[in-house]
Amino acid sequence: MITLNKIQQILDDTRRESIEEMAREAARITRQQFGRAIGLYTPLYLSNYCSSHCTYCGFHSHNKIERIKLAPEQYRMEMGHIQAQGIRNILMLTGESYKHTPLSYLKEAAHIAGEYFQGIALEVHPMQTDEYKELFAAGVDGIAVYQETYDRKRYAQAHLSGYKKDYDFRRDTPQRAAAAGMRQISMGILLGLSEHVAEDLLALYNHVREMEQSHPGVEYALSFPRLRTVKSQEFARCDIDDAAFTKILALTRVLFPRVGINLSTREDPRLRDHLLEIAITRMSAGSNTAVGGYTLLKEENQDPQFDIKDDRSVAQIAALLREKNFDPVFTDWRRIENSL
């Protein structure tokens, strides 16, 4: 396994030729393992109620924003809209609120999503194994849970209250989700949250290795969102520029040839298009991070969780991928009755 010194050395080496060399190796591995297929999914925000106070997030509990939770008839409209774009994989998200979006709410959403989609993943508050089992039985195949940072001190500073404050419970979440039978687990860090980037990366890599050993059958994916400004407030401790970001994705690919690497709409289209050649295997398309943002509410009336840089539609993304000789993959799972 890679050492901390080696990661630091890679991050410090800003020579153009070393970045290019690593990107080439990453690109070769990505093509061999995944061909030119790029999985597409669309996020669906169900609720922005949140009981945690995370300093960097627009949904945090102390933020005086309008709180919305979609009712089944409302998210059905959103689902129908997304399905009509051809998307078959949905990522349903909520703020982290056990009270407003309890297990029963999520299970119902999963059951209904099954009428529209083949692959259903959740990015919601961490739960217990038995709760994940219920979600799995309800048709959920994937869980996304990001540690944000493995730097305990910085974690405590950024997560002031609520359930998310519990570092260890969050860190063990992938284990619980895997034990419950989930097929896909997405993990990651929020780049820029901690200034100790090399340490954060090493801790993430070790976490993935640990998961691969305990649950080898799960398909793992990694996300590296970069901390962005929300309403002109700045929380980043360091700036991960495009070169550093590219190196991080390339290094991750070289170390984990089979792991999926997601890229979110938060990255600008130009960078996103280039990173597709190097390491990316999945991306979101047609994304709107406002609750009810697809069909119900005008975006300008609401504060999204993050500012989106790429507002291209699913059709535009698919056309762009084809133009660049990629195969956009809308369908990558066939729902079966899940049971352990």
Added chain:
Amino acid sequence: MNDPFIIAGKTFKSRFLLGTGKFRNKKELADSIASSETEIVTVALRRIDLDRHEDNVLEYVPKHVTLLTNTSGARNAQEAVRLARLAKASGCGHWVKIEVINDSKYLLPDNGETVKATEILAAEGFVVLPYISPDLYTARALVKAGAATVMPLGSLIGSNQGLRTKGLIRVLIDEIDVPIIVDAGIGAPSQAAEAMEMGVDAVLANTAVATAANPAQLAKAFALAVAAGRSAYLSGLPAQCPTASASSPLTGFLYDNPQ
């Protein structure tokens, strides 16, 4: 030359099978099917979207080609069985390649679960082509369970490493009476020919073709190599010998004229 390739009573002219993953676009897949004249292609049920006409991979598989749906994504026998039944119910036929993989890093098949799935599906009337790590006991159990063929891997899937499991596959050729199809790891036509010369009945390739600069051209090269290897095998290919050999160095003395 009359050399039919028969699986479950169905006769094929081509002994080259093509996988459909990792292609840059569906047209290159269609061109590869056409150029190689393959008669069996395998498609992952998880990638089939019957509702999206232009993205439905089945639209690119000609009617005369036998569709072999695979259970990619199944982590145990139960999931493989469910996927196979779904495939049949969605009109994809009853030919199924069992893939049970519970390791996302190496993608090695779980032989034990594969046997279990084969037992169930063969009993339900499916034509079952199970993908395995080459192992004699597994292969025997599969035949007993009703497998139509056995598909041992040549090396890690997608690795292009060729016939790393040659010795183990040779055991299957000698001992197993259903067709042996080498699947996975075959990265070049020369490797496919090597497998065929050894006596396997057919070869399946995917990654090498799909990721080539010109997939259709490589697909055709694979088909030619498979045919050449088959022809060599049938010819009674002489074994290689590490040194030049005199005709009877050890027993020649018997015929020498003693003085």
